Amino acid sequence: MAKRRILAGGIAQESHSFNPVPTGRSWFNIRAGREAVEGARGSNSVLGGIVDAAEASGAEVIVPVLFRAQSGGPVEEAVFADARDILCDAARRGDFDAIVLPLHGGMLTPSLEDPEGALMAALRAIVGDDVPMTAGFDLHAHVTPEILARCDLLAGYLTNPHADQGSTGRRATRAALDMLEGRLRPALAAVHLPMLTLGHDRTDEEPLLSLHRRAREAVERGAAHDVSIFNAQQFLDVRGLGQWVLAYGNGTPPDDVALELARTLWDRRRELIGTYPSLEEQLDRAARGTPRPLVLGDQGDRVAGGSPGDGTHVLRALLARGDLPASAVPVVDAEAVRACLAAGPGREVTLTVGGRFSRVAPPTEVTGVVVAAGTSAEVVYDGPADAGYRAALGAHAVLRAGKVHVVLTDQPYSYLDPGYFRAMGVDPAQLGIVVTRSGYHFTLNYAAIGECVTVDTPGMTSYRVAELPFTVARPFFPLDDIEVTPRLHARGSGVP
Known part of the structure; x- marks a missing residue:
């Protein structure tokens, strides 16, 4: 045959x-x-x-x-x-x-x-x-x-x-x-x-x-x-x-x-229908010290759920506190990436980042030092989810503002695997707080690195679906009290 x-x-x-x-x-x-x-x-x-x-x-x-x-x-x-x-x-x-x-x-x-x-x-x-x-x-x-x-x-x-x-x-x-x-x-x-x-x-x-x-x-x-x-x-x-x-x-x-x-x-x-701890509660824990890094899922701005990934809600919370350990937070902003590439590593820049599509928090001014920048990189997933999968990363930069590493990209990524951070020169295992653009899918691939917690944050992918303008899909539970x-x-x- x-x-x-x-x-x-x-x-x-x-x-x-x-x-x-x-x-x-x-x-x-x-x-x-x-x-x-x-x-x-x-x-x-x-x-x-x-x-x-x-x-x-x-x-x-x-x-x-x-x-x-x-x-x-x-x-x-x-x-x-x-x-x-x-x-x-x-x-x-x-x-x-x-x-x-x-x-x-x-x-x-x-x-x-x-x-x-x-x-x-x-x-x-x-x-x-x-x-x-x-x-x-x-x-x-x-x-x-x-x-x-x-x-x-x-x-x-x-x-x-x-x-x-x-x-x-x-x-x-x-x-x-x-x-x-x-x-x-x-x-x-x-x-x-x-x-x-x-x-x-x-x-x-x-x-x-x-x-x-x-x-x-x-x-x-x-x-x-x-x-x-x-x-x-x-x-x-x-x-x-x-x-x-x-x-x-x-x-x-x-x-x-x-x-x-x-x-x-x-x-x-x-x-x-689930509930989640607040961002502030988890930041307070990080300030007191945790045995392992806290890996936080920003469920309100989940690229894994389809958001633009340019939300600044968590970024602003990290920048506002001086008692937190070193952290990394991703933000999509092609213009900010271009500015970092033009400045080059080692240079201090002041940029306004994020908040163009995710409107829960406004664009945020950040002053920091460019510690990494590039036009491409390859991500290899550790797994177990999608272990071995290879993905191409576009233009990116890392801006360090105090203890906050602002990870900037020209396209949205969910950071479902630590390989995304490492591809940009950031080792999440060495930080106290790592923010992912995911609700819970990230938990499998970060379990070996830290304690994974999904936090209740506002945004386009929040589970508060009553805040979204559904028209075609309705009626459905829980927005509608229907008998089936x-x-x-x-x-x-x-x-x-």
């Missing part, structure tokens, strides 16, 4: 409907061909899982292109069209047996609420219904009926914070290979719930801990072939926003599994 070939690639980004800064081409890491395959092999990424599972089965992976960016505003139309067209051109050339897509699932463009569904529709129009097509999505994806109608099996991350990107890719790949060998005929039972989880949605804590355990047990005892529970990104003003429970059987939809999990999720919805009886949206067996 000839070696099986799998077509993989696409475009992966998580969008924020209320972020006015579009995500352009320069914000993406773009890989293709052998470089993409070799760079992914062995990494804890969805593409890494696809490559590893395929090669373990003697199959080959073809990657025409993979665009990957951090969260932000909607993706420019031309960027999405470019990635779609490259993948579709490869699909027209044929010479592959299945498609496995390493996507995020929460992307927007100015005209599309569901770009992933549009991509899958374009691919189906080319390859027809008989070619297996599966995908690996982030747990925070915006799943739609259009996606479910075209994707034979959609595998979502099972952990939050995310540690199973690679195994998600392997699940999706094994499903496609099993379909090719006639061992699997995916049959879907799906339930949608118009609700959001708001900050209390870690899968290693209740209530999701036991829900995922029950889903896992259903798979282990053979009641379902694969189960994913999607907790939608909270800042998408799109139709059908909410949670999805997807349970796949082999030939027969596992209706009872999907319904039981969805009913429990809805019944425990109020437990999914979970019901099946079952597709059954095969592609319709």
Whole structure:
């Protein structure tokens, strides 16, 4: 038998409907061909899982292109069209047996609420219904009926914070290979719930801990072939926003599994609204001294949640106190980076930074010494989340104002891994306070460095969603007091 070939690639980004800064081409890491395959092999990424599972089965992976960016505003139309067209051109050339897509699932463009569904529709129009097509999505994806109608099996991350990107890719790949060998005929039972989880949605804590355990047990005892529970990104003003429970059987939809999990999720919805300690409380702790560095997640200005990353709320709090240990805080400001590059390391400058898009706190004047500046750098993730993943860093500078290291970049980064700071010459392990643009995803990769704490800060990605101008997505819990009886949206067996 000839070696099986799998077509993989696409475009992966998580969008924020209320972020006015579009995500352009320069914000993406773009890989293709052998470089993409070799760079992914062995990494804890969805593409890494696809490559590893395929090669373990003697199959080959073809990657025409993979665009990957951090969260932000909607993706420019031309960027999405470019990635779609490259993948579709490869699909027209044929010479592959299945498609496995390493996507995020929460992307927007100015005209599309569901770009992933549009991509899958374009691919189906080319390859027809008989070619297996599966995908690996982030747990925070915006799943739609259009996606479910075209994707034979959609595998979502099972952990939050995310540690199973690679195994998600392997699940999706094994499903496609099993379909090719006639061992699997995916049959879907799906339930949608118009609700959001708001900050209390870690899968290693209740209530999701036991829900995922029950889903896992259903798979282990053979009641379902694969189960994913999607907790939608909270800042998408799109139709059908909410949670999805997807349970796949082999030939027969596992209706009872999907319904039981969805009913429990809805019944425990109020437990999914979390609370966080204040920034001031954590700064007071740092001032008294802590055994390990405090790594703070600025949840109000989370690039990991799609914010612009130029908020100054935490920066102003750090600058206002003289009793704190050395710290690092990131701020996006391309103009300030250019000024630091022009001045050069060792020079003192006075700059006004941040606050142009994140309006909770105003632009802030900072006087300090440029200690590092560059036009590019490479970040290598320590992991465990995305371990081994390589990302390109654009123009950057570090401005030291007293004990505060203001880490300036020309593009937003979430700092999910300590490698971002190290790439700019800052060792987070040697500081007393490290600020990340993340709510809790950072906790896995910083656990070896310090104590990770998410703080309650205001901003575009605060879990106070009542402050955001939702229109299209409503009604949904908790903004609306609605009654829901979970019901099946079952597709059954095969592609319709």
